[in-house]
Amino acid sequence: MNKETGKFPLLEVRGVKKYFPIKKGFFNKVVGQIKAVDDVSFELFSGECLGLVGESGSGKTTVGRTILRALKPTAGEVIFQINGKSYDLASIENQELRPLRRHMQMIFQDPYSSLNPRMTVAEIIGEPLLVNGMINNSEREIIICDLLEQVGLKTEHLRRYPHAFSGGQRQRIGIARALALKPKLIVADEPVSALDVSVQAQVLNLLQDLQSAFKLTYLFIAHDLSVVGHISDRIAVMYAGRLVELGPAREIMTKPNHPYTEALLEAVPMPDPKSKPDRQLLSGEVADPSNLPTGCVFHPRCPKVEERCRVDRPDLREISPGNFSRCHLS
Numbered sequence: 001m002n003k004e005t006g007k008f009p010l011l012e013v014r015g016v017k018k019y020f021p022i023k024k025g026f027f028n029k030v031v032g033q034i035k036a037v038d039d040v041s042f043e044l045f046s047g048e049c050l051g052l053v054g055e056s057g058s059g060k061t062t063v064g065r066t067i068l069r070a071l072k073p074t075a076g077e078v079i080f081q082i083n084g085k086s087y088d089l090a091s092i093e094n095q096e097l098r099p100l101r102r103h104m105q106m107i108f109q110d111p112y113s114s115l116n117p118r119m120t121v122a123e124i125i126g127e128p129l130l131v132n133g134m135i136n137n138s139e140r141e142i143i144i145c146d147l148l149e150q151v152g153l154k155t156e157h158l159r160r161y162p163h164a165f166s167g168g169q170r171q172r173i174g175i176a177r178a179l180a181l182k183p184k185l186i187v188a189d190e191p192v193s194a195l196d197v198s199v200q201a202q203v204l205n206l207l208q209d210l211q212s213a214f215k216l217t218y219l220f221i222a223h224d225l226s227v228v229g230h231i232s233d234r235i236a237v238m239y240a241g242r243l244v245e246l247g248p249a250r251e252i253m254t255k256p257n258h259p260y261t262e263a264l265l266e267a268v269p270m271p272d273p274k275s276k277p278d279r280q281l282l283s284g285e286v287a288d289p290s291n292l293p294t295g296c297v298f299h300p301r302c303p304k305v306e307e308r309c310r311v312d313r314p315d316l317r318e319i320s321p322g323n324f325s326r327c328h329l330s
């Protein structure tokens with residue numbers, strides 16, 4: 001249970017790993033592993049929004065896909081609590097998983113390629129209802145019209161195809177489709193990063209409104225810490241497949257503990273970049289998950305690196321109630 005809010009976890013991710021084998025040669029011999037996600041653990045409390053942030057290649061999308069079992073984890077448990085029962089999504093058989101899928105949905109990054117261009121808006125939003133046995137057309141259309149209204153579109157849009165809409169409107173259609181089955185958990189993977197800045201705030205506000213209207217729990221994945229900070233209750237920061245910091249959003253955004261989180265904050269776009277000319281932007285690339293550095297995996301890029309960081313790998317430690325950091329200096 002969350003001591004601050006008194007809420008119970010809807011989802012418990014325990015020691016999840018996702019490795020992809022590197023195969024070579026005529027016999028496809030496994031010569032190494034890409035450790036895309038390595039021993040990630042966190043809880044997602046009912047009704048909260050947990051932001052998962054990190055640069056491209058940090059493993060955050062793989063975490064989201066692994067939770068929803070679009071990818072089978074190499075190790076670990078994903079405990080999902082629904083209707084008074086708990087299920088380990090990491091090991092559950094496909095047959096048992098199928099009825100649970102309606103309770104967890106994904107909102108995708110690219111509103112242009114995630115919608116079938118040959119289907120009308122009514123067909124796109126109504127498909128999950130149809131697949132789940134709602135065959136009565138008028139019953140389905142009532143729900144579709146209601147969903148359209150909830151996401152800020154009109155019933156006159158029902159018979160149109162995706163190409164007739166702007167990026168923001170397409171994302172609203174994708175959101176309506178994700179909500180059709182009244183899920184409990186939404187994994188939103190970079191839901192606003194393909195949109196114009198002016199539209200991003202509108203979609204973020206919509207997601208917040210829908211969270212309270214539908215009593216949703218969000219795992220909100222993004223690379224931009226300012227976007228994540230806008231919507232999240234807590235934030236988990238990922239680097240090279242591991243969590244490096246986890247804590248309440250207001251503290252992560254104002255007093256980060258880990259040098260990587262500090263660097264992500266420095267990288268947040270500013271209206272006038274000249275107002276802070278001494279910004280220390282992160283250099284170099286995210287560590288190669290098939291060949292991680294010794295010691296702290298962030299040490300080749302860390303502005304605060306010390307000698308021990310090159311040899312001792314820090315653990316994720318609770319440094320104050322609810323605040324976790326993976327750094328020798330925290």
Ligand code: SF4
Pocket residue numbers: 258259260296297298299302303304305306309314326327328329
């Ligand atoms: Fe930087 Fe050392 Fe902390 Fe790693 S352990 S983040 S290298 S200071």
